[in-house]
Amino acid sequence: MLKRKVIMAIADGLGDRPSDILDNKTPLEYAKTPTLDRLAEQGITGMMDLISPGIPVGTDMGHLILFGYKPENYPGRGPIEARGIGMNVKDSDIVIRCNFATVDENGFIVDRRAGRIREGAQELSEALNGINLGNGVQALFQTATEHRAVLILRGEGLSDQVSDTDPHAPNDGKPYALAEPLDDSLEAKKTAKALNVFLEKAHEILSNHPINEERIREGKLPANFTLTRGAGKNIELAPPGLKAGFTGSCIAGERTVLGVANLAGYQLFTDDSMTGNMDTNIALKADKALELIKVSDIVYVHLKAPDIKGHDNEPFEKAEAIELFDQLVERIADNLPNDVYLALGADHSTPCEFGEHSGEPVPVVIYGPNIRRDQVTTYSEIDCAQGGLGRMNGQQFIATLHDLMGYSIKQGN
Amino acid sequence: MLKRKVIMAIADGLGDRPSDILDNKTPLEYAKTPTLDRLAEQGITGMMDLISPGIPVGTDMGHLILFGYKPENYPGRGPIEARGIGMNVKDSDIVIRCNFATVDENGFIVDRRAGRIREGAQELSEALNGINLGNGVQALFQTATEHRAVLILRGEGLSDQVSDTDPHAPNDGKPYALAEPLDDSLEAKKTAKALNVFLEKAHEILSNHPINEERIREGKLPANFTLTRGAGKNIELAPPGLKAGFTGSCIAGERTVLGVANLAGYQLFTDDSMTGNMDTNIALKADKALELIKVSDIVYVHLKAPDIKGHDNEPFEKAEAIELFDQLVERIADNLPNDVYLALGADHSTPCEFGEHSGEPVPVVIYGPNIRRDQVTTYSEIDCAQGGLGRMNGQQFIATLHDLMGYSIKQGN
Numbered sequence: 001m002l003k004r005k006v007i008m009a010i011a012d013g014l015g016d017r018p019s020d021i022l023d024n025k026t027p028l029e030y031a032k033t034p035t036l037d038r039l040a041e042q043g044i045t046g047m048m049d050l051i052s053p054g055i056p057v058g059t060d061m062g063h064l065i066l067f068g069y070k071p072e073n074y075p076g077r078g079p080i081e082a083r084g085i086g087m088n089v090k091d092s093d094i095v096i097r098c099n100f101a102t103v104d105e106n107g108f109i110v111d112r113r114a115g116r117i118r119e120g121a122q123e124l125s126e127a128l129n130g131i132n133l134g135n136g137v138q139a140l141f142q143t144a145t146e147h148r149a150v151l152i153l154r155g156e157g158l159s160d161q162v163s164d165t166d167p168h169a170p171n172d173g174k175p176y177a178l179a180e181p182l183d184d185s186l187e188a189k190k191t192a193k194a195l196n197v198f199l200e201k202a203h204e205i206l207s208n209h210p211i212n213e214e215r216i217r218e219g220k221l222p223a224n225f226t227l228t229r230g231a232g233k234n235i236e237l238a239p240p241g242l243k244a245g246f247t248g249s250c251i252a253g254e255r256t257v258l259g260v261a262n263l264a265g266y267q268l269f270t271d272d273s274m275t276g277n278m279d280t281n282i283a284l285k286a287d288k289a290l291e292l293i294k295v296s297d298i299v300y301v302h303l304k305a306p307d308i309k310g311h312d313n314e315p316f317e318k319a320e321a322i323e324l325f326d327q328l329v330e331r332i333a334d335n336l337p338n339d340v341y342l343a344l345g346a347d348h349s350t351p352c353e354f355g356e357h358s359g360e361p362v363p364v365v366i367y368g369p370n371i372r373r374d375q376v377t378t379y380s381e382i383d384c385a386q387g388g389l390g391r392m393n394g395q396q397f398i399a400t401l402h403d404l405m406g407y408s409i410k411q412g413n
Numbered sequence: 414m415l416k417r418k419v420i421m422a423i424a425d426g427l428g429d430r431p432s433d434i435l436d437n438k439t440p441l442e443y444a445k446t447p448t449l450d451r452l453a454e455q456g457i458t459g460m461m462d463l464i465s466p467g468i469p470v471g472t473d474m475g476h477l478i479l480f481g482y483k484p485e486n487y488p489g490r491g492p493i494e495a496r497g498i499g500m501n502v503k504d505s506d507i508v509i510r511c512n513f514a515t516v517d518e519n520g521f522i523v524d525r526r527a528g529r530i531r532e533g534a535q536e537l538s539e540a541l542n543g544i545n546l547g548n549g550v551q552a553l554f555q556t557a558t559e560h561r562a563v564l565i566l567r568g569e570g571l572s573d574q575v576s577d578t579d580p581h582a583p584n585d586g587k588p589y590a591l592a593e594p595l596d597d598s599l600e601a602k603k604t605a606k607a608l609n610v611f612l613e614k615a616h617e618i619l620s621n622h623p624i625n626e627e628r629i630r631e632g633k634l635p636a637n638f639t640l641t642r643g644a645g646k647n648i649e650l651a652p653p654g655l656k657a658g659f660t661g662s663c664i665a666g667e668r669t670v671l672g673v674a675n676l677a678g679y680q681l682f683t684d685d686s687m688t689g690n691m692d693t694n695i696a697l698k699a700d701k702a703l704e705l706i707k708v709s710d711i712v713y714v715h716l717k718a719p720d721i722k723g724h725d726n727e728p729f730e731k732a733e734a735i736e737l738f739d740q741l742v743e744r745i746a747d748n749l750p751n752d753v754y755l756a757l758g759a760d761h762s763t764p765c766e767f768g769e770h771s772g773e774p775v776p777v778v779i780y781g782p783n784i785r786r787d788q789v790t791t792y793s794e795i796d797c798a799q800g801g802l803g804r805m806n807g808q809q810f811i812a813t814l815h816d817l818m819g820y821s822i823k824q825g826n
Contacts, residue, residue, distance in 0.1 A: 061825020
């Protein structure tokens, strides 16, 4: 049977809405994207809802689906993030996603991301790693991308049924929440208590840490608190790639994406120059994609920057991030082997005016050998709605790619 | 997080098919609808199947979905209608939807709607209210809109597993059916027997009622029979709006719509001048929508007339009803606050040539702040099939509105 390969380029948070200051265009419409448009023109286009119209997804859920999983198999953010940074998770561990944050003296949140701290996060994490929380519970702590980190509560008789302490507001100025048990079990109560002890001890350690004293002197926000969310346990997902008989790779700077890719059984490639922001090394990403496609059947290459600019309500900068995506894709497209499809997509929309993920669909393209070609000539949220693929969900889009690769399973005979 | 509001204008039974006598246009294409077309041009359009392509829905089911419910939570027509007219339903009551109808001396149906009786229906209902049916069963009867009414069978040991006595034909000339038990239980048998007693006693009372003697003298069809359907019990639906954290209102003349809105937890507004037909007070509807959107997050405003003209096979009059809808929407659009989306839709198609609800999709529009705008410039069943929303089901369309309002819940992190 004819087998082909796929390189899928993912622009995180790509989808958006028209904006006054971009002449009523979306950042994708406004950006100069000659390569994305060429692929749309020569390929087949459509719109993708990762789960269903109007249902927003997180970066982890969105990528889980892009890597071939059903949304109902979602294991929780903590285990995903831990996998991404190579933490060794035991089955009895409770794994919790954290942000370094800034709180004032009354526990009110000044910034949920501590000014998106990058330098010094490693040292602060080390100071929190190994804290004894009493009752035989220990905290393991490791930094991820920028302000993100993972906390593991290790001990006997713990539960993942504990509430988030992160109030999840896009705007700050709220107090953090105490962890509460989410069921009546002794395990949940014990875990909530241990988590609250951690928050208090971490606050004390961070407040007095030289890195934060230095940040304050420099006029930066101190990373003096940790906000927690998404408690979960380690769940093994069956790798869909392995099940279908093909191999895959994922190239990314963002730890969440790497964590999901790792759970899904993909080979990971990252590098310190892949920063998860505008200054990431797109040349290395493109070159690595072309190198890995020689040994993998599917290669995902990821760019985080558009999502960050959406969260930060910066439409111009989001358009710039999309132009970066265009350059990344150009470098791949210019050297694409004949038997490789190049697919464009995103994990969700992050409209700048909204500052959060929305449930609006994202445009997709499949370009490559003998693909059915539609009349769409521009890669955008508006144009691709006229595309030959129509509107589909994430599982359907990925099934379409696997089918073009020659790895779908015929139903019936 | 950015929160916005929605006014949704619903043209009941809007969808149709091209008709010879309308120059091969649908009533919506034939009608002059400058405002509907402007909103389509400046908004995003699509086609909606309330449940799924080719599956027709009733007004109650259609609105249940538009108000945010899953079709599988449908409680039956009787309880919905009863709620709409403010009847006090007990949990043991069997609630049945009725039509006043005209039968000839042999029990053949002359008109399933007794000439769409309006005046006198109240007095006829009062004559049927409180009839003793034997075996400890009492009939409670109350009029709804025009020929519509609700019958409650009240007593011990009753069941909603009884068949309809309404033959449901769009054309008349058939005999009515006797009620049959739908399962082997004693309760179903007892209920069917009580219902048949009611039909007989009601026929006798109605045939001799002065209102009907007067109608015959005036050359009108007498309302000398009651056809029953949709037996059900009182089921509480959890209000989706309240669950999501927003409040809603519904403005309508039609009792079924008000009943569903009430079940769904929406604040109701109606008025005697909202007749459920062509002579309804569209100015009051529009003004009330603009008033209620100040205190509600979502306001539904409903126009029944297009559906009635579809059932009556009157394409010209249906086009007129749609022009009425255009005027209603114009008055809202001209005064729409900046943070409010205006959505257009319908609960189902009622093709004139068919005279009943069909499973063909209905066109939808979402107009408002920074919406993704597609190339469609006309609100019609044909043009909107090219729209940026594509083809979606009712739940997906409503999820899209809730997402734009800022009330969707992110899956994953």
